[in-house]
Amino acid sequence: MRRIQRGFVLLTAALATSSLMTGVSSADELGRSRAVISYTEFGIPHIAAKDFDGLGYGYGFAAAKDNVCELANTYLTVSARRSAYLGAGGQGNPAMSEAKTNLDSDLHFQRINDSGVVERLVAQPAPHGPRTEVRELVSGYVEGYNAYLKQTGADRITDPVCRGADWVRPITELDFYRHFYAVASVAGQGLLASDLARTQPPSAKDVPAAAPDAAPRIADGFRKAMKTGELGSNGIAIGGDGTRSGGGLLLGNPHYPWQGGRRFWQSQLTIPGRFDVAGGSLLGIPLPQIGHTADVAWTHTVSTAITFGLFEVPLTPGDPTTYLVDGKPEKMTAREVKVEVREPNGERRLVGRTFYGTRYGQVIGSAFGVPTPWTAKSAHALRDGNAGNLRGLNTWFELSKSHSTKEVAEALARTQGVPWVNTIAADRAGNALYTDIQVVPHVTDERATTCGTPLGRALFPGTGLSILDGSKSSCNWGSDPGSLEPGLFAPSRLPVQQRRDYELNANDSAWLANARAPIAPLPRIVGTTGTQRSDRTREALISAEEGLAGKDFTPSSMKDLLYRDRSRTAELAAADTATMCAAFPGGQAPSASGPVPVGNACVTLAAWDHTFRLDSRGALFFQRFAERLGGLRNIWQVPFDPNQPVTTPNTLAVGNPSVQSAFGDTLAEFRDGGLPVDGRLGDNQAVTRAGQRIPIHGGPGGLGVLNVITSLWDPARGNHEVVHGSSFVQVVGFSGKACPDVSTIQTYSQSTDVTSPHFADQTRLYSQGGWVRGRFCGADIARSPELRVVRLR
Numbered sequence: 001m002r003r004i005q006r007g008f009v010l011l012t013a014a015l016a017t018s019s020l021m022t023g024v025s026s027a028d029e030l031g032r033s034r035a036v037i038s039y040t041e042f043g044i045p046h047i048a049a050k051d052f053d054g055l056g057y058g059y060g061f062a063a064a065k066d067n068v069c070e071l072a073n074t075y076l077t078v079s080a081r082r083s084a085y086l087g088a089g090g091q092g093n094p095a096m097s098e099a100k101t102n103l104d105s106d107l108h109f110q111r112i113n114d115s116g117v118v119e120r121l122v123a124q125p126a127p128h129g130p131r132t133e134v135r136e137l138v139s140g141y142v143e144g145y146n147a148y149l150k151q152t153g154a155d156r157i158t159d160p161v162c163r164g165a166d167w168v169r170p171i172t173e174l175d176f177y178r179h180f181y182a183v184a185s186v187a188g189q190g191l192l193a194s195d196l197a198r199t200q201p202p203s204a205k206d207v208p209a210a211a212p213d214a215a216p217r218i219a220d221g222f223r224k225a226m227k228t229g230e231l232g233s234n235g236i237a238i239g240g241d242g243t244r245s246g247g248g249l250l251l252g253n254p255h256y257p258w259q260g261g262r263r264f265w266q267s268q269l270t271i272p273g274r275f276d277v278a279g280g281s282l283l284g285i286p287l288p289q290i291g292h293t294a295d296v297a298w299t300h301t302v303s304t305a306i307t308f309g310l311f312e313v314p315l316t317p318g319d320p321t322t323y324l325v326d327g328k329p330e331k332m333t334a335r336e337v338k339v340e341v342r343e344p345n346g347e348r349r350l351v352g353r354t355f356y357g358t359r360y361g362q363v364i365g366s367a368f369g370v371p372t373p374w375t376a377k378s379a380h381a382l383r384d385g386n387a388g389n390l391r392g393l394n395t396w397f398e399l400s401k402s403h404s405t406k407e408v409a410e411a412l413a414r415t416q417g418v419p420w421v422n423t424i425a426a427d428r429a430g431n432a433l434y435t436d437i438q439v440v441p442h443v444t445d446e447r448a449t450t451c452g453t454p455l456g457r458a459l460f461p462g463t464g465l466s467i468l469d470g471s472k473s474s475c476n477w478g479s480d481p482g483s484l485e486p487g488l489f490a491p492s493r494l495p496v497q498q499r500r501d502y503e504l505n506a507n508d509s510a511w512l513a514n515a516r517a518p519i520a521p522l523p524r525i526v527g528t529t530g531t532q533r534s535d536r537t538r539e540a541l542i543s544a545e546e547g548l549a550g551k552d553f554t555p556s557s558m559k560d561l562l563y564r565d566r567s568r569t570a571e572l573a574a575a576d577t578a579t580m581c582a583a584f585p586g587g588q589a590p591s592a593s594g595p596v597p598v599g600n601a602c603v604t605l606a607a608w609d610h611t612f613r614l615d616s617r618g619a620l621f622f623q624r625f626a627e628r629l630g631g632l633r634n635i636w637q638v639p640f641d642p643n644q645p646v647t648t649p650n651t652l653a654v655g656n657p658s659v660q661s662a663f664g665d666t667l668a669e670f671r672d673g674g675l676p677v678d679g680r681l682g683d684n685q686a687v688t689r690a691g692q693r694i695p696i697h698g699g700p701g702g703l704g705v706l707n708v709i710t711s712l713w714d715p716a717r718g719n720h721e722v723v724h725g726s727s728f729v730q731v732v733g734f735s736g737k738a739c740p741d742v743s744t745i746q747t748y749s750q751s752t753d754v755t756s757p758h759f760a761d762q763t764r765l766y767s768q769g770g771w772v773r774g775r776f777c778g779a780d781i782a783r784s785p786e787l788r789v790v791r792l793r
Contacts, residue, residue, distance in 0.1 A: 024036055024038070024048035024270060024272055024778070029272070030048060030049065030050050030054075030272075032793060033049075033054075033791040033792060033793055034049065034054045034057050034058070034792045034793055035047055035048065035049040035054045035055065035057050035058025035061070035144075035791075035792045036048045036049070036058070036789060036790070036791050036792070037058055037061075037062055037789070037790040037791075037792070038781055038784075038787060038788075038789050039786070039787070039788050039789070039790070040775050040781060040784035040786060040787060041772060041773070041784060041785070041786045042746070042749075042750065042758060042761055042762050042765075042772055043066070043750045043751065043756075043757065043758035043761075044266050044267070044268075044750065044772070044775075045058075045062045045267050045268070046267070046268040046270065046278075046775070046781055047059055047062065047267055047268065047269050047270065048270040048271070048272065049140075049270075049271060050271065050272075051136065051271065052133045052134075052136035052137045052140065052271070052275075053136045053137070053139055053140040054140060055137060055140060055269050055270075055271060055275070055286070056136065056137035056138060056139065056140025056141035056142075056143075056144060056286050057140035057141070057143050057144035057147070057792060058140075058144060058792055059137075059140075059141055059144060059267060059269065059286035060140065060141035060142065060143065060144025060145035060146075060147075060148070060286065061144035061145070061147055061148045061792055062144075062267065063144075063145070063265055063267075063283065063284065063286075064144070064145045064148035064149065065148055066265065066750050066751040066752070066753065066756065066758065067263075067265065067283055067751060067752050067753070068148065068149070068152075068157055068159060068162065068168070068753075069157070069159045069161040069162035069168075069752060069753070070260070070261040070263070070283060070752050071145065071261075071283065071284050072162055072165070072167065072168040072169070073093060073162075073261055074093065074095065074096065074179055074261050074283075074284055075169070075171050075175045075179065076093075076167045077092070077093040077095075077096045077097075077105060077109065077182075078096060078109055078113075078175065078178040078179050078181075078182050079109070079113070079175060079178070080105075080106040080107075080108075080109040080110035080113055080339055081106065081167065081339075081340070082102035082105055082106055083102045083103050083106045083339055083340065083341040083342065083351070084106075084339070084340040084341065084342055084348060085165075085166065085167040085342060086102055086167075086342070087102060087341070087342050087343075087344070088101060088102055088103035088341045088342075088351070089101055089102065089103075090102050092104055092105030092193070093105060093260070093261060094257070094260060094262070095257075095260050095261035095262035095263075096109075096179075096182045096183075096186065096190065096261070097109075097182065097186060097190035097191075097193040098190060098191050098192070098193055098194065099193040099194050099197070100194045101194070103197075103339070103341065103351065104193055104194040104197040104198070105193065106339040107197040107337055107339060107351075107353050107355075108189075108190075108193040108194075108196060108197050109178075109182070110337045110338070110339050111196075111197075111335065111337045111355050111362075112178075112181070112189075113178065114335060114337060115335075117181075117387070117388070118174065118177050118178050118181050118390070119174070121177075121181075121388065121390040122173075122174075122177050122390065126394055127391060127394060127414070127415055127416070127484055128388075128390070128391060128484065128485075129390065130177075130390065130393050130394065131394050131397065133397060134287075134393045134394060134397050137286050137287070137397075138173055138176050138177070138286075138393075139173060140286075141176060141286045142171055142172060142173050142175075142176055144792070145170075145171055146170040146171065147792075149168070149169075149170055150170070154166075154168045158753055158755045158756070159752065159753035159754065159755065159756075160754065160755075161752075161753075161754075176284070177390065179284055179285075180285060180390065180392065180393060181389075181390060183282060183285070183392075183419070184386045184389045184390070184392055184417075184419040185384055185386045185387065185389070185419070186420075187307050187308075187386070187419065187420040188307050188308035188382075188384035188385065188386050188387070189308070189362070189382060189384045189386075189387065191308075192364060192367060192368070192382060195364050195365065195366045195367060195368070196355070196362050196364055196382065197353065198365070198366075199355075199356070199362075199363055199364050199365035199366070199374065200354070200365070200374075201320045201321055201356065201363075201374060201379075202320055202373075202374055202375060202376065220370075231255070231256065231262075231302045232254075232255040232301070232302055232506075232507050232701060232708065233252075233253060233254040233255055233299070233300060233301035233302055233421075233505075233506075233507065234251065234253040234255075234301065234504070234505075234506045234536070234540060234706050234708075235250070235251065235252055235253070235299040235300065235301045235422070235423075235424030235504060235505050235506075236250070236251040236253075236424070236502065236504040236540060236543075236544060236558070236561075237249070237250050237251075237424045237425055237426040237432035237433060237434070237502060237503045237504065238250075238426065238432060238501075238502050238544070238547070238548070238553045238558070239426065239430050239431055239432035239499055239500040239501050239502060239503075240429070240430020240431070240500055241430070241500040241501045241548070241551065242501050242502055242544075242547060242548040242551055242553050243430070243551070243553045243554065243733070244551065244552055244553065244554050245554070245733065245734070245735035245736070246430055246735075247427075247428050247429070247430050247733065247734030247735050247736075248296075248297070248405075248425075248426030248427045248428065248429070248430050248431060248432060248733075248734050249426055249553050249554070249555065249558055249731075249732070249733045249734070250292075250297040250298070250299060250424070250425065250426040250730070250731070250732045250733075251299075251558050251561070251562060251729075251730075251731055252290045252297070252298070252299025252300075252424075252728075252729065252730045252731075252732075253299070253562060253706065253707070253708075253726055253729050254280075254290060254299070254300070254301070254726075254727050254728060254729075255701065255708045255710075255724065255725050255726060255727065256724065256725075256727040256728075257723065257724050258687060258722055258723055258724055258725065258727070258747070258748045259723065259748075261283060261284075262282070263282075263283050263727065263748065263752075264280035264281065264282060264283070264289075264290070264727050264728035264746065265280065265281055265282075265283045265746075265750060266278075266279070266280050266728060266744065266746050266750060267279075267281065267288075268776065269286070269287075269288075269400070275400070275401065276293060276294065276776075277291055277292070277293050277400035277401075278291055278292060278742070278774070278776050279291020279292060279728075279730060280727075280728030280730070280744075280746070285393075285396075287393070287396040287397055287400055288396065288399075288400060289396055290728060290730060291399075291400065291730070292730070292732045292740060292742065292776075293400065293401070293402060293403055294403070294428075294738070294739070294740065294776070295403040295404060295427055295428040295734065295740075296402050296403055296404055296405060296407070296408060296425060296426070296427040296428070297425065297426055297427075297730070297732035297734075297740070298399060298402075298408055298423055298424065298425035299423075299424050299425075299730070300418070300421035300422060300423055300424070301421060301422045301424065301505040301506065301507055302420065302421055302422075302507050303420055303421055303422045303436055303438055303507075303526075303527075304464070304507070304508065304509045304526070304527035304528070305420070305436060305438060305440045305464070305525060305526045305527060306440075306441070306463070306464040306465055306466075306525050307384065307385045307386055307419065307420050307438075307439055307440065307441065308382060308383060308384045308385055308386075308441065309382075309383055309441050309443060309465065309466040309467070309468065309477070310364070310367070310372070310380050310381065310382055310383075310456070310465070310466070310467040310468070311358070311360040311361075311380065311381045311383060311467070311468050311469075311470035311475075311476075312378050312379070312380050312453045312455075312456075312467060312468075312469065312470055312471075313325070313358055313360070313378060313379055313380075313381060313470035313471060314377065314378050314470075314471050315375075315376065315377060315378055315379060316329050317376075318376075320374065320375075320376060320379070321334065321356060323358060323379065323470070324471055325359065325470065325471060325472070325473055326471070326472065326473050330358070330359065332356045332357060332358055332363065333356065333357040333358075334354050334355075334356055335354065335355050335357070336352050336353070336354045337352065337353050337354070337355060338350045338351065338352045339351055356379075357381070358379075358381040358470065360381040360382075360383045360470055360476070361381045361382045361383040361384065361387070362381060362382050363379050363380065363381050363382075364380055364381065364382045365379075365380075367380075372455075380467070381470065383441070383477070383487075385439045385440065385441045385487070385488055386419045386420070386439050388485055389417060389419055389439055389485075390417075391415050391416055391417030391484065392415075392417035392418060392419055393417070394415045394417055395411065395412065395415040395416075395417035395418055396417075398411035398414065398415055399411050399412075403427070403428075404427045404428075404429060404431070405425045405426065405427045405431040405432070405433035405498055406431070406498075408423065408425045408427075408433060409433060409435055409437070409496055409498070412435060412437040412438075412491065413437055413491035413492075416437070416439070416483070416484045416485070416488070416491065417439075418437065418438040418439065419438065419439050420438060420439070421438060422434065422435065422436045422438070422505045422510070423435050423436075423437070424503055424504060424505055426732070426734070427734065428734040428740075430500060430734075431498055431499075431500065432498065432499055432500065432501070432502050432503040433496075433497070433498045433503055434495070434496075434497050434498075434503035434504070434505060434510065434513035434514070435494070435495060435496040435497070436494050436495045436496075436510050436526060436527075437491045437494050437496065438494070439488055440488060440489045440494060440523075440525060440526055441466070441477050441487060441488060441489075441525060442477045442478040442479055442480065442483070442487055442488055442489050443466045443468070443477060443478070443523075443525050444478065444523060445523060445524050447466075447468070447475070447478060448460040448466050448468075448524065448525070450475075451468045451469050451472065451474075451475035452466065452467060452468060452469070453467045453468065453469055455467050456468060460524060461524065464524050464525045464526075464527070466525065480492070480493060489523070489526075493523070494526065495510035495513070495519050495522065495526065497510075497513055497514065497517065497519055499514060499517065501514065501516065501548055502514060502544045502548060504540050504541070504544055505537075506534065506536045506537040506539075506540045506701075506706070507534070507536070507537075507701075508527070508533050508534055508537040509522060509526065509527025509528050509529070509531075510522060510526065510527055511527065511528065511529045511530065511531075512533060512537065512541065512645060512646075515541045515545065515645075515646050530642040530645075531640075531642070532640040532645070532648075532649070533645055533646070534701070534702070534704070535567075535568040535569045535572070535702070535703060535704030536568070536701045536702075536704050536705070536706060536708070538568050538646055538647075538704060539566065539567075539568035539704040539705070539706055540706060541646050542568070542646065543561050543566075543706070547561070554733065555731050555732075555733035555741045555742075555743060558731045558733070559731050559743055559771060561706070562706055562707050562726075562729070562731075563697070563707060563769055564611060564613075565611045565612040565613050565616075565697050565698055565699060565705060565707050566610060566611050566704075566705070566706075567610050567611065567612060567619075567622075567699055567703045567704050567705050568703070568704025568705075569626055569702075569703040569704045570608070570610035570611075570619075570622055570626075570703065570704075571610050571704075572650050572651075572652070572704075573626070573629075573652040574605055574608060574610050574618075574622060575606070576651065576652035576654055577605055577622070577625065577652060577654075577663065578602050578605040578606040579654065580652070580654035580659070580660065580663065581598050581601050581602035581605060581663065582598075582602040582606075583654075584598055584660075589660065589663050589664035589667055590657070590660055590661050590664045591661060591664030591665045591667065591668045592661065592664075592665055592668075593665075593668050595664070596664050596667040596668050596671060597667075598667065599667075599677060600677060600678055601621065601667060601677045604617060604618040604621070604677050604678040605618050605621070605622065608622070612681055612697060612698055612699030612705055612707075612709070613681065613682075613697050614680065614681055614682030614695050614696075614697045614767070615680050615681070615682065616680070616681045617678045617679065617680055617681075618677065618678060619681045619699065620675075620679060620681055620684050620685070620718075620720075621666060621670060621677045621678075621679075622703075623699060623700060623703060624666045624669060624670075624713075625662060625663055625666040626702075626703055627700075627702075628662035628665060628666060629659065629662055630702065632656075632658045632659065632662065633658075634653060634656060635652065635653050635656065635658075635659055636648075636649035636650060636651060636652065636653060637650075637651040637652070637653050638650045638651045669715060670718075672715075673715055673716065673717075673718050674718075675718040679718075681695075681697070682695035682696075682697065683695070684718050684719055684720055685697075685709065685711055685719075685720040685722065686719070686720070686721070686722065687721065687722040687748075687763065688721065689759065689760035689763060690754050690759065690760065692760070694760065694763055694764055694767050695767055696709055696711075696722050696766070696767055697709070697767070697769070698725055698726060707725075707726055708724075708725045708726055709722055709724075709725035709726065710722070710723060710724035710725050711723060711724075725747070726745075726747050726766075727746070727747055727748065728744070728745075728746050728747075729744060729745045729746075729747070730742065730743070730744045730774075731743045731744075731771075732774075738777070739776055739777035739779075739780065740774075740776060741774075742773075742774025742775075742776055743771040743772065743773060743774055744771065744772050744774055745762060745765065745766050745770070745771050745772055746762045746772075747762065747763060747766045748762075748763055749761055749762040749763050750762065
C-alpha cells in the first residue's frame with residue numbers, strides 16, 4: 001500500500017463573514033479551496049468540494065478536529081500496537097473487537113495484518129475492491145486527517161486524553177482500510193477475538209475431552225454474547241398511505257455506546273451538481289451509514305442473521321494439526337504472530353503466538369468462553385462470512401447517490417457489502433422499504449440438518465449458529481449464481497419488501513416487518529418465523545398502526561412517537577402489578593429477606609403513565625422489578641400465540657409466587673438503598689459530562705421503550721449512569737417541497753474532546769427533549785444563526 005506522497009495542506013482563511021461559501025451551489029464558488037466546511041448549530045459540518053478527493057480531505061480534517069483521540073485509538077488498535085504503548089493488560093478497544101485484553105487484540109489484528117487480506121481486497125477492482133470514487137475519498141480523508149495532526153501537533157491537541165501521546169501518529173490509506181475491515185468483521189471474527197487468540201493445540205499428555213453438556217452451555221453462551229446490548233436499533237419507514245403529505249417518512253434510531261470509538265459523527269458531503277448526502281457515519285468513515293439525499297432516507301438495524309459458522313474437522317491419529325477432508329489428510333497452516341509488548345518498567349519485548357488454520361478458517365478452542373475442545377480426535381474452525389468483505393464502502397457510496405427506495409434496494413443487491421444490518425428506507429414518492437440484503441452464509445435449513453454435527457444440530461434451531469461436518473467437502477457453505485462471493489446467499493434469496501403503508505425493524509427477524517404482510521418462510525440462519533417478538537418490536541408495530549389509522553404521520557408526530565418514551569412492557573403489566581401490590585395481605589410483600597411493607601408503591605404504580613420521561617414517578621421502580629421478571633418462567637397468563645403476535649403474551653401472572661417475590665425483592669432493594677419508590681426518573685438516570693450530571697429520559701429496550709437508554713445500576717447510590725442507547729437519530733420527511741424536512745439529534749454530541757463546545761451541547765438538548773433542525777439545502781445553511789465557514793486550501 002503506497003503512502004500519501006503529497007505535502008500537507010494547511011488551514012488558511014479560517015473564518016468567512018459573508019455567505020459566499022454558504023450552501024455551496026457550484027464548483028466555481030469553491031474557488032481555489034480544497035474543501036469548504038460550513039459549520040451550523042452544534043458544530044455540524046457541511047463539507048463541499050469540487051471532487052471526491054477534496055470531500056474526503058474536508059471530512060478527515062473536520063473529523064480529526066472533533067475526535068482525534070478516538071480516531072488515533074482506532075488506528076493504534078488495527079495496527080496491532082496497543083500492547084506496545086499501553087501494555088498487555090487492560091481492555092482491548094471494544095469498538096473494534098470483543099478482545100478482552102490489549103494483547104488479545106494485538107494478536108487478533110496482527111494475524112489479520114500478516115495475512116495480507118486487506119491489501120489483496122484493496123488491490124481488486126470493484127465490485128470486490130473499492131470503486132474509483134471511494135479510493136479518492138479515502139486518499140483525501142487520509143491527507144485531511146494527517147493535515148490536522150501536522151497543523152496541531154501532538155503536544156497541542158486540546159483533548160487531554162491523547163495530548164502529547166506517543167501513539168498519536170499520521171496514518172496511511174492501509175490504516176483506513178484496516179479500520180473498515182474491522183468494522184465489517186466485528187460481528188464474526190471480531191466477536192471471538194480473544195477465543196481465537198488463546199487457542200492452542202492440545203499437548204500429548206493433556207488431551208481435553210469433549211464436555212457431555214457442551215451443547216446447552218454453548219447455546220446459552222451464544223445467546224448471551226449476541227445480546228450484550230452493545231448494538232441495536234429501530235427503523236420505522238412510513239409510506240405515503242400513512243403520512244399527511246403523501247410522501248415517505250423515516251425514523252432512524254440506532255442504539256450504540258455513549259463512550260468510545262463505536263460512535264456516529266454527523267456531516268453533509270456535497271460536490272455541487274454531482275453528490276449531496278447528509279447523515280451520521282461511523283467515526284472515521286467518510287460516507288453516511290444512516291442518512292438521506294434530497295429524495296430518499298435510509299437507516300439500518302442490527303440483523304438477526306448469523307454471519308459466521310463453525311466446522312468440526314476430524315484429526316489424524318497422533319497429529320492434532322492434520323485434519324481429514326473426504327478421507328485425505330490436510331496439514332493445518334501454522335502462522336506465528338509476534339507483537340511488541342511494553343513492560344511496566346518501560347522496556348519492550350516480543351510476544352509470539354501461533355495460529356492454526358484450516359481450509360474453512362482459523363481453529364478455535366472455545367466459543368464465547370465455552371469450550372469447543374481441540375481434542376486428539378477433532379477441532380473446530382471458524383468461518384466468517386465477512387472475511388472477504390471490503391465491498392461495504394461501495395455499498396454506502398451507492399446509497400449516498402440513491403434517490404428512491406428502488407435505487408436503495410438495487411444498490412444493496414449490486415454491491416452486496418452490508419455486513420450485519422437490515423436496511424429500512426422511505427422516499428419522496430411515498431414508498432417504504434425493508435430488506436435484509438446483507439452478508440449471510442449460505443447454510444440452508446436442510447444443510448444444517450444433513451451436514452450438522454450433533455452439537456450443530458442441537459444449536460442451530462434455537463440460535464441459527466451452524467456447526468457443520470468439515471470432513472466432507474460437500475458440507476461446506478453452498479452458493480448462489482447471483483452472489484458476488486462464493487459461500488453467501490444471493491440477494492434474491494434474502495427478504496425484501498416494499499409497501500405504501502409501513503415497514504420497520506427493531507432487531508427482530510424480518511417476519512413482522514409489517515404486521516399486515518408477514519415475510520415467511522425465512523432460512524433459520526436469517527431469522528425465525530412465527531416466534532415471539534420483543535416488546536420493543538411490539539411497541540413499534542402498535543405505534544405504526546396507531547399513526548396509520550388516521551393517515552396522520554408527520555415529522556413532528558414521528559419525533560413525538562420516539563420522545564414519548566412509552567414502555568410496552570409497562571402497558572402490559574404495570575396495572576396488574578399495582579393490583580397485585582394492593583392485594584398483599586397486611587400490606588406486606590414477600591421477599592428473600594422476609595415480608596416488606598408496600599408503602600406507597602401500589603398508589604405510585606397505579607398513577608404512573610407508563611413512560612420513562614424525566615419526571616416519571618415509578619418508572620425506575622418498575623424497571624428494577626421488570627428486570628427481575630426477565631429471569632423467570634411463566635410470568636404471563638396469556639402465552640404467545642403466533643396468530644396474534646403483536647398482542648401476546650399479556651396479563652401478568654400475579655398469582656405466581658416468583659412474580660410476587662420479585663416485587664418484594666425490589667421493594668427491599670429500594671428500602672435498603674434509601675430510595676423513594678415514587679422518585680423521579682431524572683433524579684436517578686443521568687450521564688456525567690465533564691463532572692456535570694445531565695438527566696436522561698428513555699428506558700431499556702427490553703421493556704419495550706423505543707427511545708432506548710441502557711444504564712449501569714449503582715445500588716449504593718440508586719443511580720443509573722447511561723452507557724448506551726439512542727445515538728445519531730434522524731427523522732426525515734418528504735413532501736412537495738424540494739428540501740426534505742429533517743430533524744436530528746446526536747445524543748452524546750459531536751466531539752469526544754472535553755474542551756470542545758460540542759462535547760455535551762446536544763446531550764443537554766436531548767435531555768430537554770429537543771431536536772436539531774436539519775439544514776440540507778443551501779438556503780437553510782445560509783440562514784444558520786451560528787454559521788461559520790472554514791476554507792481548506
